[in-house]
Amino acid sequence: MRAATALAAVLVAGSATLWQATDGLRAFTTEAARRLAVEAAPRRLPAATLEDQDGRSLRIADYAGGIVLVDFIYTRCPTVCTQMTDTLREVAAALPSRLGDGIHLLSISFDPDNDTTHALRDYAALQGADPTWRFARVVDRGDMPDLLEAFGVVVLPDGFGGYVHNAAIHVLDAEGRLAAIHDFTDVEGLVARLERTS
Template sequence: MSRNAKLALAAWIVVLIGFAGWIGVQFSQDSGGGPTIGGPFTLTDHNGKRVTEADFKGKPTLIYFGFTYCPDVCPTSLLLMQTAVEQLGKDADKNVNMLLITVDPERDTPAVLKDYVGNFGPTIVGLTGSPDDIAAAAKAFRVYYRKVEGKDGAPYLMDHSSIFYLLDKRGRFVKHFTHQSRAEDIAAAIKPLM
């Protein structure tokens, strides 16, 4: 093959790669871009009722994965969630879903969750399920968690990511926050979704 033919072939390959990249960018923008976060789940609420993600559509939703025996980050995070929603005004908690999905289904029964979430207000819903149900929900939201055995006879804890997920009324991921986020910033992100 002559030098000119090799250059022409190389130029066509560069053009094709560039075109393929452009198509990929267009597809990513059309589909919302970024990784998919969230998805279908079937869990049991703190009243013992089986629920799916569809039961929470129609309102913006804040989801936090944690557990009731959590010594520090989980209660702080749930208080932050409640505070952010309260900043949206009177009755805002009736217009925003707030969910705690346990990462410790072994201990977090519906009754335990009901008692626990009641400490943070009447509208946070605790969700549990089988270990497989929890694993599927955690995978959909890209949540890390694992059991950590206690030392010297202490009860086990759960190591887990500490992220809030904000979903729109259609159940689509909008934004995430950490337990270090400000309530004002969370409220500002929720407000246009109401």
């Protein structure tokens, strides 16, 4: 009887711990966990000063009252950054009347050493970006780690001069908080979310 009780206790405790550790079997990876976490509790972001492709200064707080779609890129990225840019362009095309008026697009480079304002301007032109879409870099490089950590973005050198990073589209709510994270190809999901906020 004692053995059965001990076994039952261990099985219950083990199952409960694993349930808790995976958010109810929904998040086995850090990426999945951060998406659930921000949906459950929107996250305040640090007040980093950025500069865009035209050298204009901006802060995330400047967008208060609007919805901002944010992705993290580096302009030499040959793969996933371009796909994120495509996704943002498709979302913008689905809601043309609200772009720049309630809905804003912001691409932040995590490679400020190489991504000068000139490089960002070239990238924006190459991608055919709408003029209201801002491509930005941090003014103070010391702000980058806190900004990445707040968003939950991990950037690793790929060993070939480029970077590997978790790619996603981040949605900031009207209070400037990180409120949702979508797959970087989830055009439909993003459009549906934005339509709900109209």
